[in-house]
Amino acid sequence: xxxxxxxxxxxxxxxxxxxxxxxxxxxxxxxxxxxxxxxxxxxxxxxxxxxxxxxxxxxxxxxxxxxxxxxxxxxxxxxxxxxxxxxxxxxxxxxxxxxxxxxxxxxxxxxxxxxxxxxxxxxxxxxxxxxxxxxxxxxxxxxxxxxxxxxxxxxxxxxxxxxxxxxxxxxxxxxxxxxxxxxxxxxxxxxxxxxxxxxxxxxxxxxxxxxxxxxxxxxxxxxxxxxxxxxxxxxxxxxxxxxxxxxxxxxxxxxxxxxxxxxxxxxxxxxxxxxxxxxxxxxxxxxxxxxxxxxxxxxx
Amino acid sequence: xxxxxxxxxxxxxxxxxxxxxxxxxxxxxxxxxxxxxxxxxxxxxxxxxxxxxxxxxxxxxxxxxxxxxxxxxxxxxxxxxxxxxxxxxxxxxxxxxxxxxxxxxxxxxxxxxxxxxxxxxxxxxxxxxxxxxxxxxxxxxxxxxxxxxxxxxxxxxxxxxxxxxxxxxxxxxxxxxxxxxxxxxxxxxxxxxxxxxxxxxxxxxxxxxxxxxxxxxxxxxxxxxxxxxxxxxxxxxxxxxxxxxxxxxxxxxxxxxxxxxxxxxxxxxxxxxxxxxxxxxxxxxxxxxxxxxxxxxxxx
Numbered sequence: 001x002x003x004x005x006x007x008x009x010x011x012x013x014x015x016x017x018x019x020x021x022x023x024x025x026x027x028x029x030x031x032x033x034x035x036x037x038x039x040x041x042x043x044x045x046x047x048x049x050x051x052x053x054x055x056x057x058x059x060x061x062x063x064x065x066x067x068x069x070x071x072x073x074x075x076x077x078x079x080x081x082x083x084x085x086x087x088x089x090x091x092x093x094x095x096x097x098x099x100x101x102x103x104x105x106x107x108x109x110x111x112x113x114x115x116x117x118x119x120x121x122x123x124x125x126x127x128x129x130x131x132x133x134x135x136x137x138x139x140x141x142x143x144x145x146x147x148x149x150x151x152x153x154x155x156x157x158x159x160x161x162x163x164x165x166x167x168x169x170x171x172x173x174x175x176x177x178x179x180x181x182x183x184x185x186x187x188x189x190x191x192x193x194x195x196x197x198x199x200x201x202x203x204x205x206x207x208x209x210x211x212x213x214x215x216x217x218x219x220x221x222x223x224x225x226x227x228x229x230x231x232x233x234x235x236x237x238x239x240x241x242x243x244x245x246x247x248x249x250x251x252x253x254x255x256x257x258x259x260x261x262x263x264x265x266x267x268x269x270x271x272x273x274x275x276x277x278x279x280x281x282x283x284x285x286x287x288x289x290x291x292x293x294x295x296x297x298x299x300x
Numbered sequence: 301x302x303x304x305x306x307x308x309x310x311x312x313x314x315x316x317x318x319x320x321x322x323x324x325x326x327x328x329x330x331x332x333x334x335x336x337x338x339x340x341x342x343x344x345x346x347x348x349x350x351x352x353x354x355x356x357x358x359x360x361x362x363x364x365x366x367x368x369x370x371x372x373x374x375x376x377x378x379x380x381x382x383x384x385x386x387x388x389x390x391x392x393x394x395x396x397x398x399x400x401x402x403x404x405x406x407x408x409x410x411x412x413x414x415x416x417x418x419x420x421x422x423x424x425x426x427x428x429x430x431x432x433x434x435x436x437x438x439x440x441x442x443x444x445x446x447x448x449x450x451x452x453x454x455x456x457x458x459x460x461x462x463x464x465x466x467x468x469x470x471x472x473x474x475x476x477x478x479x480x481x482x483x484x485x486x487x488x489x490x491x492x493x494x495x496x497x498x499x500x501x502x503x504x505x506x507x508x509x510x511x512x513x514x515x516x517x518x519x520x521x522x523x524x525x526x527x528x529x530x531x532x533x534x535x536x537x538x539x540x541x542x543x544x545x546x547x548x549x550x551x552x553x554x555x556x557x558x559x560x561x562x563x564x565x566x567x568x569x570x571x572x573x574x575x576x577x578x579x580x581x582x583x584x585x586x587x588x589x590x591x592x593x594x595x596x597x598x599x600x
Binding site: 019033039046047054055056087089092094098103114118123130131 | 393401
């Protein structure tokens, strides 16, 4: 039986079966980061992301942006848990015929983003590979009181995103996005998000992950969903790699949150609310409701 | 200019230039693991290893052994620093036409070794890839007093290895080796190794890494080097993937160490000593000396 018979999520389910964790693991597979005991005040966050030539970037992509993206997506995972990134390792599978200039630019893309977020690149590994393959594993810290998981959405909480959605792959934004570390830290330090995730598979799919882990449903308002220029509603709902944060806030906080002026030009868009009714219900301009089918990005 | 002009170590040198670390990093690139501040008593060890189809294993290799090897090589890195492994993440680049049965066996290989060494597999990432590519990143702990680096070899220290060398790739041992966690913990808890490394590139190359970091030289005695069956001296010196530990002990300890009976059938082979004279000098059966050229495994 081939993998595409069970699909990406079937594969993940099989992977979950090999997971066995002791009490030092607060959260294993099933969130943006693994959450590990660290000290009295903090948890340690641990995440990895692999990007592959021809899948996550093209052979002609500027190597500076490949290096940048490899680090950015792990930063985004740390942000999704409310944490601050600290250290990373880089595993590199690299084709024999790569030029030194290419590698130098690639390293510079990594270094510049690492510098911006004050993280240490502490080592790595190197192998030969036919496709350029980059895997960044990252460590971060989050105060125990500030940890946000996918599983904390409650009925009545309002749903927000940190930016406009859709068209990331076509526009090249997936190579240049800003990981929402600052927004995430502002949120956890000043509010109490119930749940959070970064949008990598698409709004509908990633909201779906929150709903699944929280055992809830959601209502989205079509007119509220912020779309990038020249992007259809379908793209805003289903196209992946936006790397905006999607989070929920308790109603009381959310009302105030939506009124105040946020610092540093941060923008937050209210898009809907959590309900008890399963699945995602989309309310259109005429207040007609329809169910949103999950059709986000799949590798298999 | 192509990569093979600067070679694997030239590439690593370029990588080192992007490394910038703050005071929470005790040791960055240049050892088997990155060493990070953790708590009063312990350092945290952080390492990653990527294996690629056609380079580190063959398309026809039993997937159980591929999964096993992916975890084992990171365990070996933790052992090389004197530590205990704790958690790991698995990034998987996987061809579309892989069978579910293959993946299940692969996962089982990982799980069984993880279980044996009581480590938590806490998550991972998944991508499509033409060659099966596995990157395991691992966390471990080591008591501050027990940390062993490559840089601590001193003149007069004796050099040991934990097992017979050579022929690992041809015999398939590189897929089935036992990571030397137990030996490493026995060593650091009962003795005070000056330096340690695991032999992945070959005895001469990895001893070379210790000598370079410690700014020392070494004398090896041909008759003392333990060889696997049907293995030439050249293979014992230069063929990679033995994954035995290579370590040095202060003379006083070493003499006693070489006499006592070690528990659990552990075996340690004295092979030479650290000197001030640069490079590796090999003493043959007739007590003639010659320099050993570094010609270990290179990806480029």
